[in-house]
Amino acid sequence: MIIRTSIPKLVRCFSSTAQVAKSVSIIGREPIKFPTSVTITPTPTQVTITGPLGTTAVPLKAYMNIKFPDQNIMQISVEQSEEKLQRQMWGTTRTLISNAIIGMTEGYTVPLFLVGVGYRVAMEEDPRGTAAGGNGKRLNLKLGHSHHIFVPIPSHINAEVASATKIVLSCTDKHLLGLFAAKIREYRKPEPYKGKGVFVGNETIRIKSVKKK
Numbered sequence: 001m002i003i004r005t006s007i008p009k010l011v012r013c014f015s016s017t018a019q020v021a022k023s024v025s026i027i028g029r030e031p032i033k034f035p036t037s038v039t040i041t042p043t044p045t046q047v048t049i050t051g052p053l054g055t056t057a058v059p060l061k062a063y064m065n066i067k068f069p070d071q072n073i074m075q076i077s078v079e080q081s082e083e084k085l086q087r088q089m090w091g092t093t094r095t096l097i098s099n100a101i102i103g104m105t106e107g108y109t110v111p112l113f114l115v116g117v118g119y120r121v122a123m124e125e126d127p128r129g130t131a132a133g134g135n136g137k138r139l140n141l142k143l144g145h146s147h148h149i150f151v152p153i154p155s156h157i158n159a160e161v162a163s164a165t166k167i168v169l170s171c172t173d174k175h176l177l178g179l180f181a182a183k184i185r186e187y188r189k190p191e192p193y194k195g196k197g198v199f200v201g202n203e204t205i206r207i208k209s210v211k212k213k
Protein backbone atom coordinates (compact mmCIF):
# COMPACT_ATOMS: atom_id res chain seq x y z
CA MET A 1 0.00 0.00 0.00
CA ILE A 2 1.40 3.32 -1.07
CA ILE A 3 0.79 6.17 1.33
CA ARG A 4 0.42 9.43 -0.50
CA THR A 5 1.12 12.63 1.30
CA SER A 6 -1.55 15.30 1.04
CA ILE A 7 -0.63 18.32 -1.01
CA PRO A 8 -1.41 21.57 0.85
CA LYS A 9 -3.89 23.79 -0.90
CA LEU A 10 -2.55 27.14 -1.89
CA VAL A 11 -4.92 30.05 -1.46
CA ARG A 12 -4.24 32.82 -3.87
CA CYS A 13 -5.39 36.26 -2.79
CA PHE A 14 -5.93 38.56 -5.72
CA SER A 15 -6.77 41.63 -3.64
CA SER A 16 -6.56 42.65 -0.01
CA THR A 17 -9.25 45.32 -0.31
CA ALA A 18 -12.08 43.00 0.71
CA GLN A 19 -10.16 41.80 3.78
CA VAL A 20 -9.39 45.34 4.91
CA ALA A 21 -12.97 46.50 4.33
CA LYS A 22 -14.26 43.91 6.78
CA SER A 23 -13.01 45.92 9.74
CA VAL A 24 -12.84 49.45 8.29
CA SER A 25 -15.53 51.82 7.06
CA ILE A 26 -14.35 53.25 3.75
CA ILE A 27 -16.55 56.33 4.22
CA GLY A 28 -15.99 56.72 7.95
CA ARG A 29 -12.20 56.67 7.80
CA GLU A 30 -12.07 59.69 5.48
CA PRO A 31 -11.22 62.93 7.34
CA ILE A 32 -13.66 65.84 7.28
CA LYS A 33 -12.35 69.23 6.25
CA PHE A 34 -14.29 72.26 7.44
CA PRO A 35 -13.78 76.00 6.84
CA THR A 36 -12.56 78.43 9.46
CA SER A 37 -16.05 79.96 9.72
CA VAL A 38 -17.35 76.73 11.28
CA THR A 39 -16.95 75.88 14.96
CA ILE A 40 -17.25 72.22 16.00
CA THR A 41 -17.79 71.38 19.67
CA PRO A 42 -17.83 67.64 20.46
CA THR A 43 -19.35 66.18 23.60
CA PRO A 44 -19.79 62.53 24.67
CA THR A 45 -23.35 62.51 23.29
CA GLN A 46 -23.35 64.91 20.32
CA VAL A 47 -21.37 67.18 18.01
CA THR A 48 -22.47 70.81 17.88
CA ILE A 49 -21.77 72.60 14.61
CA THR A 50 -22.00 76.38 14.40
CA GLY A 51 -21.69 78.22 11.12
CA PRO A 52 -22.78 81.39 9.33
CA LEU A 53 -26.31 80.01 8.76
CA GLY A 54 -27.00 78.74 12.27
CA THR A 55 -26.31 75.94 14.72
CA THR A 56 -27.15 72.26 14.59
CA ALA A 57 -26.20 69.08 16.45
CA VAL A 58 -25.51 65.51 15.37
CA PRO A 59 -25.99 62.76 17.98
CA LEU A 60 -23.07 60.49 18.80
CA LYS A 61 -22.99 56.92 20.03
CA ALA A 62 -20.96 56.04 23.12
CA TYR A 63 -18.34 54.20 21.06
CA MET A 64 -17.61 57.16 18.76
CA ASN A 65 -14.29 59.03 19.08
CA ILE A 66 -13.67 62.51 17.66
CA LYS A 67 -10.16 63.79 17.02
CA PHE A 68 -8.66 66.88 15.40
CA PRO A 69 -5.31 65.80 13.91
CA ASP A 70 -4.79 69.13 12.21
CA GLN A 71 -6.39 72.55 12.02
CA ASN A 72 -9.81 72.47 10.35
CA ILE A 73 -9.64 68.68 9.98
CA MET A 74 -11.75 66.25 11.99
CA GLN A 75 -11.32 62.47 12.21
CA ILE A 76 -13.94 60.00 13.40
CA SER A 77 -13.21 56.51 14.74
CA VAL A 78 -14.94 53.76 16.69
CA GLU A 79 -13.74 51.58 19.54
CA GLN A 80 -14.36 48.19 17.89
CA SER A 81 -14.47 48.39 14.13
CA GLU A 82 -14.89 44.61 13.87
CA GLU A 83 -18.49 44.90 15.05
CA LYS A 84 -20.92 45.39 12.20
CA LEU A 85 -23.15 47.92 13.98
CA GLN A 86 -20.25 50.17 14.97
CA ARG A 87 -18.83 49.99 11.46
CA GLN A 88 -22.19 50.95 9.95
CA MET A 89 -22.71 53.88 12.33
CA TRP A 90 -19.14 54.98 11.69
CA GLY A 91 -19.85 55.85 8.07
CA THR A 92 -23.36 57.12 8.80
CA THR A 93 -22.18 59.54 11.48
CA ARG A 94 -19.39 60.81 9.28
CA THR A 95 -21.90 61.55 6.48
CA LEU A 96 -24.32 63.30 8.86
CA ILE A 97 -21.57 65.56 10.22
CA SER A 98 -20.33 66.38 6.72
CA ASN A 99 -23.88 67.23 5.59
CA ALA A 100 -24.38 69.41 8.67
CA ILE A 101 -21.20 71.38 7.93
CA ILE A 102 -22.35 72.04 4.35
CA GLY A 103 -25.80 73.01 5.61
CA MET A 104 -24.44 75.53 8.10
CA THR A 105 -22.12 77.14 5.52
CA GLU A 106 -23.82 76.89 2.12
CA GLY A 107 -27.26 75.39 2.72
CA TYR A 108 -29.15 73.03 0.43
CA THR A 109 -31.40 73.90 -2.49
CA VAL A 110 -33.61 71.67 -4.59
CA PRO A 111 -35.98 72.64 -7.45
CA LEU A 112 -39.35 71.03 -8.10
CA PHE A 113 -40.89 71.01 -11.58
CA LEU A 114 -44.60 70.61 -12.29
CA VAL A 115 -44.96 68.82 -15.63
CA GLY A 116 -48.45 68.50 -17.04
CA VAL A 117 -51.21 70.41 -18.80
CA GLY A 118 -52.80 72.86 -16.39
CA TYR A 119 -50.34 72.16 -13.57
CA ARG A 120 -49.70 75.38 -11.67
CA VAL A 121 -48.37 76.59 -8.34
CA ALA A 122 -48.78 79.88 -6.51
CA MET A 123 -47.58 81.28 -3.20
CA GLU A 124 -50.19 82.79 -0.91
CA GLU A 125 -50.76 83.73 2.71
CA ASP A 126 -51.79 80.93 5.04
CA PRO A 127 -55.07 81.80 6.84
CA ARG A 128 -53.87 79.84 9.88
CA GLY A 129 -50.72 81.95 10.11
CA THR A 130 -47.93 80.40 12.13
CA ALA A 131 -50.26 78.54 14.49
CA ALA A 132 -49.53 75.13 12.89
CA GLY A 133 -45.75 75.58 12.95
CA GLY A 134 -45.49 77.14 9.50
CA ASN A 135 -43.97 80.41 8.37
CA GLY A 136 -47.32 82.00 7.51
CA LYS A 137 -47.38 81.06 3.82
CA ARG A 138 -48.57 78.09 1.81
CA LEU A 139 -48.38 76.65 -1.69
CA ASN A 140 -51.52 76.50 -3.81
CA LEU A 141 -51.08 73.56 -6.17
CA LYS A 142 -53.12 72.61 -9.22
CA LEU A 143 -52.13 69.06 -10.13
CA GLY A 144 -55.02 67.76 -12.18
CA HIS A 145 -57.30 66.98 -9.25
CA SER A 146 -60.85 68.24 -8.86
CA HIS A 147 -59.69 70.50 -6.03
CA HIS A 148 -56.75 72.70 -5.12
CA ILE A 149 -54.04 71.34 -2.84
CA PHE A 150 -52.78 73.63 -0.09
CA VAL A 151 -49.40 72.82 1.44
CA PRO A 152 -48.27 74.94 4.41
CA ILE A 153 -44.57 75.80 4.34
CA PRO A 154 -42.71 74.84 7.54
CA SER A 155 -40.74 77.45 9.41
CA HIS A 156 -37.40 75.78 8.61
CA ILE A 157 -38.05 75.75 4.84
CA ASN A 158 -37.61 78.67 2.47
CA ALA A 159 -39.80 78.34 -0.62
CA GLU A 160 -39.75 80.46 -3.76
CA VAL A 161 -42.07 80.17 -6.75
CA ALA A 162 -39.71 80.90 -9.62
CA SER A 163 -42.43 80.38 -12.23
CA ALA A 164 -45.90 78.91 -12.50
CA THR A 165 -44.42 75.42 -12.82
CA LYS A 166 -41.25 75.63 -10.73
CA ILE A 167 -40.69 75.69 -6.97
CA VAL A 168 -37.27 76.26 -5.38
CA LEU A 169 -36.88 74.95 -1.83
CA SER A 170 -33.91 75.72 0.41
CA CYS A 171 -32.98 74.65 3.93
CA THR A 172 -29.95 74.13 6.15
CA ASP A 173 -30.97 70.53 6.93
CA LYS A 174 -30.65 68.14 3.99
CA HIS A 175 -32.90 65.53 5.59
CA LEU A 176 -35.78 67.90 6.38
CA LEU A 177 -35.51 69.42 2.90
CA GLY A 178 -35.82 66.00 1.31
CA LEU A 179 -38.84 65.12 3.44
CA PHE A 180 -40.74 68.26 2.43
CA ALA A 181 -39.86 67.82 -1.25
CA ALA A 182 -41.07 64.21 -1.06
CA LYS A 183 -44.30 65.37 0.56
CA ILE A 184 -45.08 67.66 -2.38
CA ARG A 185 -44.11 64.93 -4.85
CA GLU A 186 -46.57 62.51 -3.21
CA TYR A 187 -49.53 64.59 -4.40
CA ARG A 188 -48.72 63.73 -8.04
CA LYS A 189 -45.95 61.22 -8.59
CA PRO A 190 -44.40 61.10 -12.06
CA GLU A 191 -46.20 58.54 -14.19
CA PRO A 192 -44.43 56.59 -16.97
CA TYR A 193 -46.96 56.88 -19.82
CA LYS A 194 -47.35 60.62 -20.36
CA GLY A 195 -44.46 61.79 -18.20
CA LYS A 196 -46.65 64.03 -16.03
CA GLY A 197 -46.14 64.73 -12.36
CA VAL A 198 -43.94 66.55 -9.86
CA PHE A 199 -40.24 66.03 -10.54
CA VAL A 200 -37.64 66.69 -7.84
CA GLY A 201 -34.27 68.03 -8.98
CA ASN A 202 -32.80 66.14 -11.92
CA GLU A 203 -35.28 63.30 -11.60
CA THR A 204 -36.12 61.55 -14.85
CA ILE A 205 -38.51 58.78 -15.77
CA ARG A 206 -38.49 56.26 -18.57
CA ILE A 207 -41.56 56.58 -20.76
CA LYS A 208 -43.45 53.35 -21.42
CA SER A 209 -45.36 52.59 -24.58
CA VAL A 210 -49.09 52.03 -24.29
CA LYS A 211 -50.11 48.43 -24.84
CA LYS A 212 -52.40 48.24 -27.84
CA LYS A 213 -54.93 45.47 -28.14
